[in-house]
Amino acid sequence: MIASFKKFAVSAAVTTALGLTFAVLPTAASAQTKIKLTLNWKYEGPQAWFFLAQDKGYFKAEGLDVEIDQGEGSAAGVPKVAAGTYTAAFGDMNALIDFAAKRPADAPVGVYTLYNSAPFTVVVKANSPIKTPKDFEGKTLGGPANDGALKLFPTLAGSAGFDLSKVKISNMAPNLREQMLIRDQVDGVFGYINTVYFAAKASGMDPEKDLRFIRYADYGLDLYSNTIMFSRKFTKENPEAVKGFLRALNKAIKEVVANPDEGLAAVLKREPLLKPELEKEKLLATIKRDMSHPEVAKIGLGAVDEARLKKSIDLVVKANQLTTTPSTGDVFDSSFLPARADRPSKL
Template identity: 75%
Template sequence: MIARFKRLVLSASSAAALGLCLSMLPAAASAQIPIKMTLNWKYEGAQAWFFLAQERGYFKAEGLDVQIDQGEGSAAGIPKVAAGTYTAAFGDMNALIDLAGRRPADAPVGVFMLYNVAPFAVAVKKDSPIKEPKDFEGRTLGGAANDGALKLFPTLAKIAGVDRSKVKISNMAPNLREQMLLRNQVDGVFGYVNTIWFAAKLSGMNPELDMRFIKYADYGLDLYSNTVMFSRKFVKEHPEAVKGFLRALNKAIKDVVADPDAGIAAVLKREPLLKRDLEKEKLLATLKRDMSHPEIARIGLGDVDDARLKRAIGLVVEANQLESTPDASLVFDRSFLPPREERLSHF
């Protein structure tokens, strides 16, 4: 009798467990929408919100299965999204504008502007005779082929009256940039101020004492920089997924601003060899230098000012002699953004 009772209990328990499992199957088996994203650069502190959103399950809670890969430059992700290799990218708006002016049907669309202050610069040594862009003539400037500042050099040259035919451009591996400047193998290097600054520190230089930065913004290039962008196909087929991605990202940005150490911890889980203090310093500098345009008090982080974007489009089109001028709505779509009030309280 006792043995039979145990068998009945076990049988009932098994049936209940089986029923519970079956009842959970639809939720567990329901496929999450995959998003394959490439970043602007190697894993670093300034990307903390992407990793924190992943670690804390914010993407998953939105029904998204997000893969985040390191990048090769702020302009490198745009053609990869256009080709369908990636669903999304974090990259340079101006490279996106350039592609939209050449192949509008293939160009990704920006959906969340993060770097609203132009970070583009040419770094020179402190004692360099180069004081302004006109001094680039007769000199050699170096940069990685997919660097956003290098891609925008024609725009700077046109605005500042630089004869590009008199400037030699040397392409180099990104990890050699600061060393080649230090060894006088080039007279200046293209890049983002923060990227060069912290790479120089990592290589043993003191950027504050050893370098000067000729910033594009000082010569009238009030440009946007890195934005989250998605393929036009994905935006059309999965608009709610794009909205969910941005909700998760916006939540993670707030978390990182409130607790930068948590953000850096998430980055270090992805790339343990990074130096914690340096990456935190880089993150805070990015918030201060690249994401602090006064307009966010009015429109919120993530959005763009239409008039400013239109001027930027005009500059890129003219300098690069594009065949057509893409409409602002073609390169940036704010309809996927979280409500404005949810994007006003970051800083």
């Protein structure tokens, strides 16, 4: 009887201890840190890594509950994160620089740069008399209000040496950009090279024959572009969550590069009406043109060269006549990056 009682007491004690343990440990659902991310644009092939990381549970494995929304342009995510509408954005570094100069306390902070080669361009018809940026004077150029290339147009003016006041700017819905150019309603349109190229191709044009691309990078603007940026408040309060997000995303990027079809399948789950062949071509072109700057071999994908970023900041500040010059640390924090050995050196 005494032995039986002791056995019962020990069993009860173990049960109680286990119960206390389970009470202290959070459930899987409560352990998930919520991150709300806005993308640069509507769902498309070059966003494959975000969806693959979500579908394969990489975010969840890091204790994250990630919600991914479509975007409205690469510059649009910056104020949305600053306002607290989103935790993070995939948006343009140069829009971030501009915002950080004006409202440093509210500005998001970049943590992982994907587009390390400047994709900005003004696109004209192949037979257009516009050959160089100087020829923009007296012409009408158009683009969506939140387009990254449009936002950077004053910077191009400063670098290429044309009179910005002599160029008329017309805003339009993104889906009208290529049509308005072809119908001569504008003389040129702003955009990212791949975005306009493949939108034109999808509409039946041959961009190689029908269009010419005046690239910002050819006129001294060796700028960074789309970057993962987080709320500054969130990075301070949840540094491990930011690191976990980047580990998950970095893993998915490597897998999409190795197997683009797997990444594309994740995109098509969200937007089944997309044309698979076109989206795959767009994804591969983005990897080749936008993410393969020579510096990747030295510093790895995701990182930035501080001297190059400083030059970009100075260009944006001068062109937009900003009164404050952010430091590189104000716009990019490398402390959240995955280990150098884990990040791609070649794409």
